[in-house]
Amino acid sequence: MLEFMEGSHAVAEIVKRCRPQVIAAYPITPQTHIVEDLAQMVANCELDAEYITVESEFSALSACLGASAAGSRVYSATTSQGLALMFEVCFNVAGMRQPIVMTIANRSLGAPLSIWNDQQDSISLRDSGWLQYYAEDNQETVDLHMIAYKVCEDHDILLPAFVCFDGFILSHTYEPVALPTQEEVDAYLPAFNPYQRLDAASPLSMGMYATPDYYMEFRYEIDRAMQRSKQAFIKAGREFGRDYSALVEGYRLEDADTALVAMGSICGTAKDAIDEMRDAGKKVGLLNIRMFRPFPAPEIADALKGVSTVAVLDKNISLGSGGAVGTEVKAALSGSNQAVYDYIIALGGxxxxxxxxxxxxDLAEKGKGDLFYGLRTEVL
Amino acid sequence: MTAAELIAFAAFEGGVYSQAFPAFGVERRGAPVQAFVRFSDEKIRLRSQVYEPDYIIVQDPTLIGDVDVFKGMTAGGIAIVNTEKPDFDARVPEGVKVYAVDATTIALEELGVPITNTTLMGAFAAATGEIKLESLEHALRSRFSGSMADKNVRAAERAYNLVGGAL
Incomplete structure (x- = not known):
């Protein structure tokens, strides 16, 4: 049944139904509404969880790491500078293979201070070992939280995940969302069964110390688990009511000459634009990348094999190089004779x-690309 | 933003898809703010702000001198302006129908506070026909409880009947 609600509230509602046992988070715009709602649910005894108030994001994720290592299902949420402050802990969570799910209400990074949306924050953590899923709308945001817990807690995976949804554009938008019932979520997502946990009766250590004889193997194992998570996502997606059985979603790509490639809420606007271009006789389609880590390179190459021109929309910039998605799409399509262009777009909201x-x-079809789109040259 | 949310919620209750969102970042009581609403028979995918509105609601008439509140409107559009002076001076695009409603007075009389969201919602429902009165009442009774719900429904109905009578 569709209900009309704010994106942040929908996240809090699905997180509640996923029954986290420990929540630690520090409020930061535009994530704040999520953790406010969850704090209230815990205070009202609607959610039986330990809500740990902390003095910073560094502490929030550190508390989550400890709680997860002790065998709890754990949740947090953050954005922007808050995620930046978690940088060190993010690598530790992945390195210790703790299946924490964290919502990222995507926002730009300062300086200059900007509270508005782009995807620089989560993209900048791309090498940290966290799975990264991106939602087009608030329904996908809800669904991806359930899928994320299922994939992360799989004993063949044991990795943490970011569920990314565009700050403000989705987090502050009211729209219809179908929330599963508690019974439906319980049936989909059984109680957390930790692979191993800190236990005084059976002591073990995590994240201790790896000499050059062992460190590479730890990193290799994380990379292998990342790759295996693709199949786990497809499996978790198939068990789901709606169709998440693909890592990438094609829209009107079948006979397209030009394909846009994008992640997140911009895909919705792109789909409407594509319908108009199609009505005007242009053969354009879209590839929505739901997953940035692991990067589904073969799946992208396969989905785009029929198009001659590819235009990647990047709401981030790896300064001195290019957009992160564009760079990886180009690598995925290397060896093909397709023209691939990158467009830095919509930074800072x-x-x-x-x-x-x-x-x-139009720019891509004229061979003009690898540029910042919409620059106000008069203020440069 | 509350008015936008309530209008979108009432429209959703009336059986269409709807979307409401603020112009992000400057939401402070007293500061000029914008919020946007879309209705559609199909799922709404578009995420951009609204640049060519079919309808606008102006909650604070003192903005009219400073901001081109009618920007992007074209013939057939409908504007609902909260004002006690129906002869306000504004460059209204040709073909845009303006309803001047003294929502502040209605809100003060019905609610005791100059918060005009629900009153203007009633005016919007009557002027545009996009929301049925019962959907509006349902939305208000979901959002407010007890006597607050009754008061807000009365305020909305007064504006609805006022504008409806002028149609």
Missing amino acids: RDVRKRDIAAVV
Whole structure:
């Protein structure tokens, strides 16, 4: 049944139904509504969890790491500078193979201070060993939380995950969402069964010390688990009511000459723009990348094999190199004769309209790309 | 933002897809803010702000001199303006129908506070026909409880009947 609610509230509701036993988070715009709602649910005894108030994001994720190592299902949420402050702990969580799920309400990073949306925050943690899923709308945001817990806690995976949804654009938008019932979530996501946990009766240590004889093997194992998580996602997606059986979602790609590639809420606007371009006779489609880590390179190459031109929309910039998604899409398509262009777009919350999507397609078809789209040259 | 949320919620209750969101970042009581609503028979995918509104609601008439509140409107559009002076001076685009409603007075009389969201919602429902009165009442009774719900429903109905009578 569809209910009308704010994106952040929908996240809090699905997290409650996933029954985390420990929550530690520090409020930061635009994530705040999620953790406010969860704190209230715990205070009202609607959610039987330990809500740990902390003095910083570093402490929040450290508390989560300890709680997860002790055998609890754990949840946190953050964004932007808050995620930046968690940088060190993020690597430790993945290195200790703790299946923590954390919502990222995507936001730009300072300086200059900007509270608005882009995807620089989670993208900047791409090498940390966390799975990264991106939602197009609030329904996907809800669904991906359930899938994330299922994939992360799989004993063949044991990795943490970011569920990313665009800050403000999704987090502060009210729209219809179908929330599963508690019984449905319980049936999909059984109680947490830790692979191993800190236990005084049976002591063990985690994350201790690896000499050069062992460190590479630890990293290799994480990378292998990342790769295995693709199959786990497909399996978890198939068990789901809606279709998440693919790592990437094609939209009107079948006979397309030009394909846009994007992640997150911009895909919705792109789909509407594509419908208009199709009505005008242009053969354009979209590839929505739901998963940035692991990067589904073969799946992307396969989905795009019929198109001649590819335009990647990047709401991030690896300064001095290019957009992170564009760089990896180019690598995925290397050896093909397809023209692949990258467009840095919508940084720091700049609004994207259908006509902007159409303009990017025009640029790509004229062979103009690898640029910042929509720069205000008069202020440079 | 509350008015946008309530209008979108009432429209959703009336059986269509709807979406409501603020112009992000400057939400402070007293500061000029914008919020946007879309209705559709199909799922709404578009995420951009609204640049060419079919309808606008102006909650604070003192903005009219400073901001082009009618920007992007075209013939056939409908504007609902909260004002006690129906002859306000504004450049209204040709073909846009303006309903001047003294929502502040209605809100003060019905609610005791100059919060005009629910009153303007009633005016919007009557002027545009996008929301049925019963969906509006249902939305208000979901959002408010007890006497607050009754008061807000009365405020909305007064504006609904006022604008409805002028149609």
